[in-house]
Amino acid sequence: MKSPDSFPRVPLAQLPTPLQRLDSLSAHLGRELYIKRDDLTGVALGGNKVRKLEFLLAQARALGADTVITTGAAQSNHAMLTAACAGRLGLRSLLLLKRRGVSAPVGNLRLDAIFGAETRLLDTDSYADIGEEMRAAKEELEARGHRAFLIPLGGSTPVGALGYVRCAMELRDQAEKMNVHPDHLVLSTSSGGTFGGMLLGLRLYLPGVRAVGVAVDNGPAAQTALALAADTARLLELPPDAVPGSASCVEQAGEGYGIPSREGAEAIRLLARREGILLDPVYTGKAFAGLLRMIDEGRFGRDETIVFLHTGGAGALFAYDAFW
Numbered sequence: 001m002k003s004p005d006s007f008p009r010v011p012l013a014q015l016p017t018p019l020q021r022l023d024s025l026s027a028h029l030g031r032e033l034y035i036k037r038d039d040l041t042g043v044a045l046g047g048n049k050v051r052k053l054e055f056l057l058a059q060a061r062a063l064g065a066d067t068v069i070t071t072g073a074a075q076s077n078h079a080m081l082t083a084a085c086a087g088r089l090g091l092r093s094l095l096l097l098k099r100r101g102v103s104a105p106v107g108n109l110r111l112d113a114i115f116g117a118e119t120r121l122l123d124t125d126s127y128a129d130i131g132e133e134m135r136a137a138k139e140e141l142e143a144r145g146h147r148a149f150l151i152p153l154g155g156s157t158p159v160g161a162l163g164y165v166r167c168a169m170e171l172r173d174q175a176e177k178m179n180v181h182p183d184h185l186v187l188s189t190s191s192g193g194t195f196g197g198m199l200l201g202l203r204l205y206l207p208g209v210r211a212v213g214v215a216v217d218n219g220p221a222a223q224t225a226l227a228l229a230a231d232t233a234r235l236l237e238l239p240p241d242a243v244p245g246s247a248s249c250v251e252q253a254g255e256g257y258g259i260p261s262r263e264g265a266e267a268i269r270l271l272a273r274r275e276g277i278l279l280d281p282v283y284t285g286k287a288f289a290g291l292l293r294m295i296d297e298g299r300f301g302r303d304e305t306i307v308f309l310h311t312g313g314a315g316a317l318f319a320y321d322a323f324w
């Protein structure tokens with residue numbers, strides 16, 4: 001097996017991110033609840049994409065790129081963090097974003113502009129179309145003497161997912177030091193790199209912990225994460241029996257990706273008021289609502305310790321106008 005640390009990585013994140021006990025909420029719910037603060041990765045407004053970008057931008061640099069091209073929704077945290085991280089390395093970024101959703105110059109779109117990214121809003125609902133636009137943009141740039149590196153949706157490639165294999169290692173070391181014994185890890189999942197990397201990382205470094213992905217869109221969340229876990233295992237030259245065979249998922253998309261839900265807004269208020277921690281309306285608010293629902297449904301034992309992975313997203317709080 002190769003270690004994730006044997007792959008080129010640019011240190012961009014402030015690591016380890018804190019692992020904190022949610023004292024007030026644990027007392028309120030009569031549970032042992034912890035939060036892994038990947039909203040505090042230390043670039044822009046923080047978030048999970050920074051761990052993936054440490055590996056992806058190392059790859060871009062090794063290939064001699066001067067520009068990175070990526071995609072996402074108009075309010076994409078991934079696109080915003082790509083612009084922020086690329087800028088630190090002296091790379092330009094071109095963001096091809098879906099116009100659908102909140103495309104007023106607010107929230108993450110405002111941040112994209114502050115970070116100096118070139119942003120194009122596209123009138124399509126299909127990431128296949130955008131993939132073609134990305135390849136065309138790359139060719140165009142290269143014809144003008146630039147070298148461009150493509151980062152797919154959410155940075156969810158096997159190389160990007162290495163960031164979350166490493167995060168599982170970090171969590172193991174941290175939990176050990178703090179004498180915390182997690183039974184469950186709950187996280188938001190969409191393009192699958194975070195969940196896929198974690199599934200593999202937990203299997204390698206914290207095999208007693210069961211991960212539950214809370215899907216915030218209507219895609220095949222478990223399959224997507226499992227396929228990424230398998231490809232990442234191959235990248236690490238792991239034997240086939242090291243590949244996770246199943247992934248536990250619940251769906252909490254509400255009316256769909258990027259449409260705030262009442263449950264999500266309630267979870268945002270609960271964590272803000274009890275703990276002073278901000279979740280977001282697209283990912284983590286819904287994921288935390290999923291966690292609360294699973295507690296209600298009795299999916300976790302009374303004495304079990306639950307860790308919520310806070311994947312960031314605060315920029316979108318200032319773009320959506322719902323249920324406040």
Ligand SMILES: *Cc1c(COP(=O)(O)O)cnc(C)c1O
Nearest residue numbers: 190191192193194283311312313
């Ligand atoms: C992108 C993102 C996720 C989902 O991560 P994936 O690796 O795309 O599944 C969760 N939370 C936030 C805040 C994100 O920006």
